[in-house]
Amino acid sequence: MLQIANEDIVRAEAQNLRESPFAIRGLTVSYGQKPAVFSVDATVEAGKMTAIVGPNGAGKSTMLKAALGIIKPLSGQVTHMGRPVADEMDRIAYVPQRASVDWDFPVRVIDVVLMGLFRKTGLLGRLSGADRKHAMACLERVGMTDFATRQIGQLSGGQQQRVFLARALAQDADLYLLDEPFAGVDAATEKAIIAVLKSLRAEGRTVVAVHHDLSTVPDYFDNVLLLNVRKIAEGPVATTFTDENLGAAYGGRLATARIDPAAVAG
Amino acid sequence: MFFQALLFQLGYNATLVTFGATLLGIAAGVTGSFLFFRKRALVSDAISHATLPGVALAFIVMVALGFDGRNLPGLLLGSAISAALGLFAVQWLSSRTRLTEDAAIGAVLSVFFGFGIVLLTVIQTMSSGRQAGLEGFLLGSTAGMLYADALLIAGGGALALILVAIFRRPMMMASFDPEFARSSGINLDRTDLIMMGLVMGVTVIGLKIVGLILIVALLIIPPVAARFWSDRADRVVVIAGALGGLSAWIGASASAVAPNLPTGPIIVLTAFAIFTASMLFAPARGLLISAIQHRNFQRGVHIRQGLVSLAQGQPIYEPMTIRLLRAEGLARADGVPTPDGVARASRVLRDEKRWETARADPALEMAAARYDGLTQIEDVLTSDQIDELDARIGGPREVTP
Known part of the structure; x- marks a missing residue:
């Protein structure tokens, strides 16, 4: 006979879910028969910056996309403040990988940022002067105002990433989920992005980023989630980002990962 | 009908x-x-x-x-x-x-x-x-x-x-x-x-x-x-x-x-x-205008490179560069610069130096993004900014042909 769960445990879990802006339970995603993410539980702490770290093919991006319903998981549920993520998407901003779009697409920088306002304007709503001002303010935050009317194809990789971040800022969300925001960007951009993310945290918002560069994890983030198909560990960087846990996540690849962060990032 | x-x-x-x-x-x-x-x-x-x-x-x-x-x-x-x-x-x-x-x-x-x-x-x-x-x-x-x-x-x-x-x-x-x-x-x-x-x-x-x-x-x-x-x-x-x-x-x-x-x-x-x-004919993106722009850009780059070489006293081997410099009255057929060429060469070299310094400065990132090898830095930065760059370079240097 199954043991009935302890009432205290049930109550604690309910509270965890209620207080976390991004709580994942039993998430499994599979391409074909091979699971890319297997039965992951994670509870992101509100108002903190959390890094999702793991080797290539560990399912970091896949986990984010599945949690948001961009790809269909096999099983699992994801909540925002205790409610299903699907009902709370207007509180969540997602920054996809830069390489996931065609940068020859005929739009200007400001048009991309204005796409962040789609939830507000909907199908037919008109963009007001205030909306444009808001979009320009978001560009200002990432230092890209001078580029507002440029065609996006003229931007460097780092500038593209900042435009993506500005679009997410325009959404004015509580939870920011970023997929490798520092991949292939220049040092100036990396600095600009981390400053914006820290200012989001200072405003009480929650930031979760898939991150490749192990050397900067302690500087940039409060918490870390180590992933390699399964969850290896999660918690504060000080107690979780340990050699033991890293070894468990990266296996034999840790040596390379630590010596040459640039190679890992590429 | x-x-x-x-x-x-x-x-x-x-x-x-x-x-x-x-x-x-x-x-x-x-x-x-x-x-x-x-x-x-x-x-x-x-x-x-x-x-x-x-x-x-x-x-x-x-x-x-x-x-x-x-x-x-x-x-x-x-x-x-x-x-x-x-x-x-x-x-x-x-x-x-x-x-x-x-x-x-x-x-x-x-x-x-x-x-x-x-x-x-x-x-x-x-x-x-x-x-x-x-x-x-x-x-x-x-x-x-x-x-x-x-x-x-x-x-x-x-x-x-x-x-x-x-x-x-x-x-x-x-x-x-x-x-x-x-x-x-x-x-x-x-x-x-x-x-x-x-x-x-x-x-x-x-x-x-x-x-x-x-x-x-x-x-x-x-x-x-x-x-x-x-x-x-x-x-x-x-x-x-x-x-x-x-x-x-x-x-x-x-x-x-x-x-x-x-x-x-x-x-x-x-x-x-x-x-x-x-x-063929669309402005900005048509093939014709692209071809003209490419040709002009190529000429500009050749002249610029030629002038930099002249300023540093290096020989020029590229026939097209020599031809263009001659056509512009900046050099003689044997590659020796004219007085006009000497003057332009020293200006170009100074511009290159300023760009080099500007591009290394993260504070000037926006301006540095406009670097294409031809645009004069005077068109991008204010004279105050340029003065500051010159101070860092150590003033415009004399060049010998």
Whole structure:
């Protein structure tokens, strides 16, 4: 006979879910028969910056996309403040990988940022002067105002990433989920992005980023989630980002990962 | 005669047909733009070829039931049903099997078209003997079009335009960044369904005028031509509509004058002429202006490199550089700079030094992004900023030729 769960445990879990802006339970995603993410539980702490770290093919991006319903998981549920993520998407901003779009697409920088306002304007709503001002303010935050009317194809990789971040800022969300925001960007951009993310945290918002560069994890983030198909560990960087846990996540690849962060990032 | 047709002076019926065709062309250009942005232009080819069995079956059914087999609404209904089946087959094959979309398109297109041709052959053996009109659906024909037919086409085109206006934002976002669109609450499957439904609608109402073989051209050529004229998607859509409308208007007018000419090919050739002109002569993005800009840039780079070499007393080996320097009166045939050349060379070297310093300074990132090897730094920075750079370099240095 199954043991009935302890009432205290049930109550604690309910509270965890209620207080976390991004709580994942039993998430499994599979391409074909091979699971890319297997039965992951994670509870992101509100108002903190959390890094999702793991080797290539560990399912970091896949986990984010599945949690948001961009790809269909096999099983699992994801909540925002205790409610299903699907009902709370207007509180969540997602920054996809830069390489996931065609940068020859005929739009200007400001048009991309204005796409962040789609939830507000909907199908037919008109963009007001205030909306444009808001979009320009978001560009200002990432230092890209001078580029507002440029065609996006003229931007460097780092500038593209900042435009993506500005679009997410325009959404004015509580939870920011970023997929490798520092991949292939220049040092100036990396600095600009981390400053914006820290200012989001200072405003009480929650930031979760898939991150490749192990050397900067302690500087940039409060918490870390180590992933390699399964969850290896999660918690504060000080107690979780340990050699033991890293070894468990990266296996034999840790040596390379630590010596040459640039190679890992590429 | 042709100009009368263009100006809608060939009688009520011809005018209405031309008007319907123009609206269809606008709708096709506008709808096709989104297909082009979504990088699914060829799906429309599968859709259009998949209409043929529907047209033929509708004819057979209507004749069997004792109606006139050429009833346009009936034929279009049949074509819409089989086009939807074809579209569903493409979607199903590319999402549920390992086949990619292009392979699925190839398979569906040829099978449906082949089946349609077989049915047309069957119809020719039927006793009803009133099948003459059906071949018109292959290449398009405005001959013998009824008032009601033209009205149906014009109305369909207008409806398609209204629907595009309503759904333009989700369709644009799904085309540019599907993942972000999904996270913004846009249902991608539904948006694609609307987009493909619109394409199907335009295809079906365009069958009679352009014909199923060539309707794909009216969907794709106008947006591709329009892309040469603008870097802004909203403008590309409008320009594509205008170009599509223009092509259809000219094509239908020509067809009104010479009823034996198939309408579709004339419309498509007109669209192609517009495309060619756009590709060659469009400002900013056309091939001609690009070639001129490239040549000017190349000359500028050669002169600049030559001057830098002169300033540093290095020999110049590149014949083109020497030729250009001579043509500008900056150097003699043996590579020795003229006094003018010496002066310009020292200015260029100073500019290079300033750029080098500016580009190493993160605070000047925006300005440094404009570095292209030719732009003078005076055009980008204020004189105060340049003074500060010079202070860092240690003042303009004397150069010896």
